[in-house]
Amino acid sequence: MLSSGTTPSSRRRRETRWRLVWRLGPGLALAALLQGCFAARQTLHVVVVPTGSLEWLQRDGNDRIPWTPLLQEYQRLHPGLQVQVSVLDEAHLEETLRRDRSRGLGPDLLVLRAPVANALLRQGLVQRLDGQPAWHRSQPLLEPAQVERVTSAAGVAGLPVYNLFTLACFDRQAVPRPPASLDELIGLAASGRPIGVAVDSIGIWWSVGTLGAQDAMVPILTGNPRVASASPAADRAALLAWLTWLRQLALQSRVDIASGPRELVEGLASGRLSWIPCYSASLAHLERSMGKRLGVASLPGGPAGPATPFSTVMVMALGSDSSPPQRRLALELTELGLDPLVQREITLQSLMVLPANRYVSVPVASSGRLAALEQAQRQFDQRSRLLSASYSADRLRRMQPLVEDLLWKVMLGVVTPQQGTEALLRLSPRS
C-alpha cells in the first residue's frame, strides 16, 4: 500500500511550497498592513442606534433616511472616502461597545439619542466633545436648551443634529379633522372611530401636560429636582386628574390600549385604528403603507394647557478608539451635520425631523407635516420640562416599566386613580 505524500519527489514539492510561503508570507503580511493603513484613511465606521422600541423600523432603513443628505454631502467633499454605516440596537449598545473597545475596534462615530450618549460618556464609551474646536464652532448654532440636553458633569456627549417629536397620526378618510382637545378625542372615540393609545413614552405621556401633571412626573422619571414652585398637594391633584382621565379614556369601547408604538402604527396602517399618537420617526413607514390617507397633526390639548410631546434629540458622538486621522474625519463629519444646507436637506428630504441648527428656517407654509412638527417643538419648548434637561437614562430605563405597569393597572381598573396617584408619588425621589 502506498502512503501518500511520503515519496522524495512529493516531499521536495512540499518543501518548495513551504519555502515559497516563507519568502512571500512576511511580504504579503506587510503589504496587507500597508494596505490597511492606506485604507484606514479611506474608511469611517459609523454606528446608528435607533430609538429603543422603534428598532422594528430598521427593516425600512428608516434610521438612515435623515442621514442620507449628510453622508451624500460628506462623500461629495471626500470622494475617496468610504463611510460604513451599521445599525446597533439600543438594548445591546453598551455591551457591544465595551466588547469592541476592549479590542480597539469601536466605531469612529455614533448617531444616537442624547440621553444614551450622556450615559455612554459617563462610562467612558464615547469621547467628550467639549474641548474640540469643532464643538466651539458649532455651539453658537444650537439653542441653549439643546446644549443642556447633551451636557452633563462628564462633559458634552455629542453634537445635536435633529429632533424627533410625538405627533398625532390619523386616517384622513375616517377622521376629516383631527381632535384639538382631550374632549374632542373622547368624542371621536364615542362617535365610533377607533383610536389607539399605549402606556409607553410615545403612546400616552403627551397627555401628562394637558392635565398639568408634568411637574409631578419630571422627578419621578428623570430623578431631576422638582420644580420649586410646585407643592406636594398640587402634584397629587394633578396626578389624580391625569389618571382619572386615563381611566375615563379606557372606559370607551372604541379605545384600543396597545402594547407599544409598533402595534399602534400597524393598527393605523391596516385601517384598524383611525387615530394614534405617533413618533415622527415612524412617518416614513406610515406613508409607505397609507399614502395620502395619512394625516399628521399636533397632539390635542387639555384643560391645563397644550400637549407635552415626547422629543428626542439625535446627536453624533465620537467613538473612543479612532486613530488621529479617523478622529479628524469624524469631527469633520460631525461639524458638517450642522451645516445650514445639510440641515435643510435633512429636514426636507425626510419630512419627519426638525433641524438642530437654530438658524435654519423650516418651510412650514408648504408642508402641513413640518408645521405639525414645529408646533410640537413649540409645545415641547414651552411645556415639556419632562425631558428638556439632561437626565439619567439609567433612571428613566429603571422607572419606565414601573410607571407603565401602574398606568396599565389604572386604565384596566385594577387600581383606582387615587391608589395610582399614591403609588406614583411613592416613586418620586422626594419620598
Added chain:
Amino acid sequence: MSTFLSEIQGWLAFLDRLPVLLQLLPVGLLLLGLIKLRRLPRQGRWGRLMDLPLAVPLLVGQALIALVLLALQQRVGLVLLLGQFSLAWLLLRLAERQGLARWLPPESMQLVSTRLLRPLFLLVVLLQGMDALGSLQDLAALPLGVWFGGGIRLGDLFSVLVVLYLLLVGLRLPAAGVSLLVQRGLGISEGSRRALDQILQYVIFTLGVIWAMGRLGFNQTGVLAIAGGLSVGLGFGIKEVFSNIVSGLWLLIEGSVRPGEVLMHEGEACEVRRLGPRATTLWRGADNAEVVVPNQSFFTTATTTYTRSDRMRRCSLQLKMAQSWNPGQIVALLEGLAADHPAVLTEPAPKARLVEFGSERYGYKLSFSIADPLTAGSVTADLRLAICRRFADLGMDPPA
C-alpha cells in the same frame, strides 16, 4: 456583492489603530515563529515540546502576550478572541482523538472530522471574526439581487447554504440511527435497513432543498418554468447523469440492488457497499477492491444476486479420481468432508455425485451450501485442501 467587498475592505481601516496593531502583530509573529520552529530538526527537550499540537504553544504565547499588554495598560480583547479560537481548536482536536476515535470506526471518524466538525469550526471562527470587525446583522441584510422573483439577502443565502451542507454531510449518522431503530423495531433485513438509510437521506435532503427555496423566497411558478426549460437542455447535455440518478432511485425503491446485497459482477461475487445518486460502489473480496458501477448498468442488464430472497449460496467443486477407487466410497468421503466444514450448512445437506465416466478416471461433483455468499472462494479452497489431505492419509492417488 460590491457592497460586501467594500465592507470587507473597510475592515482593513482598523489596522490604522495602534491598539489593534499592538495585539495583532505579536500574535502574528508568534504564529509564524511557531510554524518556523516546527520545521526545524527536533532535538532535546525543545524537540519534545514541538511534538505538542501547535495550538498549545500558541495558546500559551497568546496568554503571555495578553499579560504583557495588560501590564502595559493596553487593549487585549483581540488577543483573547484569538486565544478562544486556539482553545476551541485544541478542544476540537482532543475531542477527535480522545472521544470520537473511540466511538467511531476510522473511516467514519475521518468523515465526521473533515466534513463536519472542522468546517463547522471554521464557520464559527469566520462568523465570530466578522462579528468582531463589523455587524453580522448588517452584513446579513446586504441585498444580492432578485432571483426567481425573490429578493435575496446575503444572510439568507448563507444560512441556506450552511443548512444544505449540513444536511448533505451530517445526515449519515442520524439516518443510520433511525434505520437501525426501525430494523430493531420491525425486524427488517439488513439490506432493507441500508435501503431505508439511503432513502431517508434523499428524502430529508429534498425537504431541505424545498425549505431553502421557500426561505429564499423563490417564486414557484418561475422555478417550474425555468426547470421546464432546463430539463430540455439537460436531457440532451447530461442525460447519462440523470439516467443514473433516476436508475439509482428506482433501484432503491425496487430493492433489487441494495447496500449489503451480494451479486455477481464480471464473474466475481461482490457486496454492494453504497448506492449513490449516480453510481453504486461494490466491494470485491478477491482483491479487496472497490468497483464503482454506474446505476444505469444494473437497470439495463441482468444481474445475478445471491441475496434477493435469502443469503444462502450453493457452491460446487469438481474432481476426477482413478477408476480403481470405489465410487460409493469416494462419494461418502466427499460428503463427509463437506459436512465437517463449519461454514457448510447442514440443510440443504452437501451432496456428492458421480457425473462422468472417463477412460481412466471418473468425474465427481460435490455441491454444498454456505450462509455467506462472499466466502464461497475460501470455503471451496478449504475443502480442496481437506480432500487432498484425507486422500493422502488413506493412501489414495491425489485427485485431478
